[in-house]
Amino acid sequence: MVLEIITYPDKRLWEVSKPVEVFDGSLHALLDNMYETMLARDGIGLAAIQVAVPLNVLIINLVNEEGFQDKAELKEVINPVILEKNGTTVYKEGCLSVPEFYEEVERAKAITVRYQDRFGKVIEERLEDLWAIAMQHEMDHLAGKLFIEKISYLKRKKFDKEFKKRQREKA
Ligand SMILES: CC(=O)Oc1ccc(/C=C/C(=O)NCCc2ccccc2)cc1OC(C)=O
Numbered sequence: 001m002v003l004e005i006i007t008y009p010d011k012r013l014w015e016v017s018k019p020v021e022v023f024d025g026s027l028h029a030l031l032d033n034m035y036e037t038m039l040a041r042d043g044i045g046l047a048a049i050q051v052a053v054p055l056n057v058l059i060i061n062l063v064n065e066e067g068f069q070d071k072a073e074l075k076e077v078i079n080p081v082i083l084e085k086n087g088t089t090v091y092k093e094g095c096l097s098v099p100e101f102y103e104e105v106e107r108a109k110a111i112t113v114r115y116q117d118r119f120g121k122v123i124e125e126r127l128e129d130l131w132a133i134a135m136q137h138e139m140d141h142l143a144g145k146l147f148i149e150k151i152s153y154l155k156r157k158k159f160d161k162e163f164k165k166r167q168r169e170k171a
């Protein structure tokens with residue numbers, strides 16, 4: 001089912017998530033619900049903390065060349081660890097937990113990551129470009145970090161001003 005996505009400045013977004021110990025039906029249900037929620041909200045990545053579950057679980061499903069999200073390319077990532085980082089790249093990121101705000105973030109261009117799949121099998125992969133960006137963005141969520149904490153001081157001031165303006169408009 002589609003779950004509620006918590007949004008900035010909900011303090012739970014700064015919680016540090018915990019490792020998954022049991023790869024059971026409830027984990028599978030969480031992954032399925034996260035996928036449905038991400039698609040319903042036009043997302044390409046989602047971390048469990050964004051649906052208020054502080055577990056080291058994230059999913060990524062980028063849009064492919066034909067321009068749609070192929071479920072065959074869905075990555076279900078549990079207990080990820082980055083083993084290696086190479087190069088740097090900048091990309092204008094967005095986040096379902098920080099709606100309507102996009103900003104350039106600098107990240108590693110390529111990473112080697114080790115994680116487990118929904119059955120606990122260990123996978124080691126080298127990711128590049130948008131896959132690497134998305135993995136780093138979602139893994140930051142597991143450490144209680146948002147992309148707006150990685151932008152320059154001036155861009156963060158712009159975000160704060162923008163956010164307050166929208167709050168006033170809504171009030
Ligand atoms: C209005 C609004 O909030 O728009 C959106 C903003 C962000 C998003 C999704 C962002 C997302 O999936 N981010 C995953 C992390 C990531 C960021 C950059 C590159 C790779 C991975 C979707 C939005 O909704 C629509 C309809 O476009």
Ligand SMILES: [Co+2]
Pocket residue numbers: 094095096097137138141
């Ligand atoms: Co995000």
